[in-house]
Amino acid sequence: MPAPRPLMPLWAALIVAIAGGLIYDLGFPGVSWWPLAFVGIAMALLSLIGRSAWAALLVGFAFGMAFYLQQVSWTALYLGPVPWLALSVLESAFVAGGAVLIALAYRWVPRASDARWVRLIVLPALVAGLWCLREAVVGSFPYGGFPWGRAALSQSESPFADVVSWAGSTGLGFVMVFLVAAIIEWVRARGWHDLRTAIPVVAVALIAMLVPQWQTTDAGTLRVASVQGNGPAGYFDEREQGDVLLAQLEATEPVLDEPGIDVLLWPEGGSDIDPLRSDRVAGVFDRLSDEIDAPVLLNTVTVEGDDEASAQYFNTSMLWRSGEGAVATYDKRHPVPFGEYIPDRDFWYSLAPDLIGLVQRGYTPGTNPPVFDLGDATTGLAICFDVIYDDLIWEGVDDGAQVFMFQTNNADFLGTDENEQQLAIARLRAIETGRSVVNISTVGTSQVIDPAGRTIDSLPAYEQGAMVTDVALRDGRTPAVVLGGAVPLLVVGGAALGLIAAGVLARRRNRSNG
DSSP states (O other), rough: OOOOOOOHHHHHHHHHHHHHHHHHHHHHHHTTTTTTHHHHHHHHHTTTTTTTTTHHHHHHHHHHHHHHHHHHHHHHHHHHHHHHHHHHHHHHHHHHHHHHHHHHHHHHHHHHOOOOIIIIIIIHHHHHHHHHHHHHTTTTTTOOOOOOOGGGGGGSSTTTGGGHHHHHHHHHHHHHHHHHHHHHHHHHTGGGSSSGGGGHHHHHHHHHHHHOOOOOOEEEHHHEEEEOOOSSSSSOOOOTTTTHHHHHHHHHGGGGGGGTEEEEEETTTOOOTTTTTTTHHHHHHHHHHHHHTSSSEEEEEEEEOSTTTEEEEEEEEEEEETEEEEEEEEOEEEEEEEEBBBBTTTHHHOOOOHHHHHHOBOOOOSSSEEEEOOOOOEEEEEEEGGGOOOOHHHHHHHHHHHHEEEEEOGGGGGGSHHHHHHHHHHHHHHHHHHHHEOOOSSSSOEEEOOOOOOEEEETTTSOOOOEEEEEEEEEEEHHHHHHHHHHHHHHHHHHHHHHHHHHHHHHHHHHHOO
């Protein structure tokens, strides 16, 4: 079988790719029309079939820009267009590189073999794997990566969501792209002349839609009081020291008389004064813990070292017990590059001194385990963007987490889709791990999500309030957690080796035919 010709001229492919990127984003929160994610993927693939490497690079970049300019538009809210454009261009460059690999798969696989099953199964699987390979690179490079906008994120409320309990976000992304690529090949091969050729794609679709979530084991309940103070927690908010703490205390007061609270949960940055460095604030948390007869799980900025030049700053969650102080701490494992620290500061300062100068303090990544022993249960932790990194969540379950508590501060993204996108990730984490998730924000949206991914309690965004919720505890590990990094390794490694093999076989076959 000869390599396919382009399905459309380059100018038309660019239009389709741009439209595809725009439609792809509509499948994600906050529009959340999840079927449109499949449509966007289809348009991206159709624009790449038969393209040369350079043309694929251009088409892929166009798709990436159309998608990311919408997906991460919230980065421009306070800092203007430069960070937004820089991030979009960087991520789109990776999309363009992945597009080249997919275009090569469309060129080499038909040359390597003209067997029907290769076209209908192997080629779509290779294309899906290469899509996931690109997502894996984006999620790990540079500076730890930015695994935001993965295909799976669009499916947090779709019939496909339960797949993540079996194969994680990489597995769900692979299934999504495989289905789209397989349908495209079935149509191109005029599969309706032999309906048996539709069996593989129909079988995968039915299994993915109907497979039940892996069930973890009931381990009782935990009564959690979670507080959204709606204080002036934004980077550029006008405030005096202690204003955020006071807002949190005000929002907490109504729940202090609630019976049977097992833990009081505050969001990221809920205390803008470190109780380890202030006896007065330490006394505040002693009082809270004493009044509810339970620990307080709070978050603040901590400092190691008294010399300003050499001091290390941490975004720290701590478990506070009356009379004992901080009995456990967890430092944010993944500070946000260019938000919470500046990598290669001298280089970037020379390019954008005004923007880089805004970030005066850099957070050091933590190394302590992401779990706290609450006494009645063990909770897993993630601070804001920590939640997008698979390995941290898997580590929490492996360390005994029976529930997850995610602390975040969305105050810098008021009125954007960022909080809904992050909430969708939290919902997928609940399904993936079979654990309840309490996602508490300074300003919202805050929700309690059960192990099936359903919202059971919530607070409106940008309003002060508190929830007292009986949260289900779970033991046991899902296949997604047991397999952990094996799924990404298998998918990404298999795709890379598969593309190399297709290239070698295509070249050999071309020589033998020549």
